[in-house]
Amino acid sequence: MAAIKYSRQREAIKDYLMNTKQHPTADTVYLDIRKNYPNISLGTVYRNLNLLSEQGEILKINCRDGCDRFDGNPEPHYHFICKICGRVLDLEMEQIDHINVIAGAGFPGVIEGHVTYFYGTCSKCIPIN
């Protein structure tokens, strides 16, 4: 039960995320979607972003710069956060699941996964000297 019904708002949100390389916050999604759907509500954006990430159709990124960000690519991958400009970039690297084994050695519980993000200075923010 609790069948999911189609809504054009949700469709628009998913389309928007699938067509951007940015990793927008809920508020950015709201402001941009509003250009096509002037009456969309911020609550609708939040509800659908959470629903889509629960369904595994998008990723919710807890980059902890205050608010969550969203990624239209649901495949597990790593992110880089620039300390200077705050941008979130995709990293092209293999999965590093061997760190789960390192962490699990001597740990009495079960390690199921890890959350990792890398930080530093992005190419646009490196001063030219």
Next chain:
Amino acid sequence: MAAIKYSRQREAIKDYLMNTKQHPTADTVYLDIRKNYPNISLGTVYRNLNLLSEQGEILKINCRDGCDRFDGNPEPHYHFICKICGRVLDLEMEQIDHINVIAGAGFPGVIEGHVTYFYGTCSKCIPIN
């Protein structure tokens, strides 16, 4: 300038963190410190937790279960978060800084570090079968 002056409230917060293996939230610190300092203010707790972590005397953990947690051990180390009970545990493992190199290969910016936490089921939450 902006010299730091001693305060017994800050001392109590540091003592409290150094004597617990838990990773309390600001609110938990507040509630516990209040047993000895009934008039302490939540704002004071937040200000001192931030000050201490800026000074490198404690760690602020962004485990992203909604709120920040604090660790009296300022040495860099990794944390495990139990999906069932939500507890945050210290992991005894070496630093895995080689993942910065993996991430940096082919990345045009500079990787300076990473934030990682592991999740799964802690020993107390593993069902006995």
Next chain:
DNA sequence: ATGATATATAATAATAATTACTATTATTGT
């Protein structure tokens, strides 16, 4: 010890991100 100066505090208000509520609207199965 005394007083001047600067920092810290308690109490409260304000902010930011997110979630909850509710009457209305849209979708879906028959």
Next chain:
DNA sequence: ACAATAATAGTAATTATTATTATATATCAT
């Protein structure tokens, strides 16, 4: 087309955190 149910817009409420301000406390020079 109709009934049942989920989704929406608009608004209010919640949660974690930061800002404000008058008062209290610590520190430093005398």
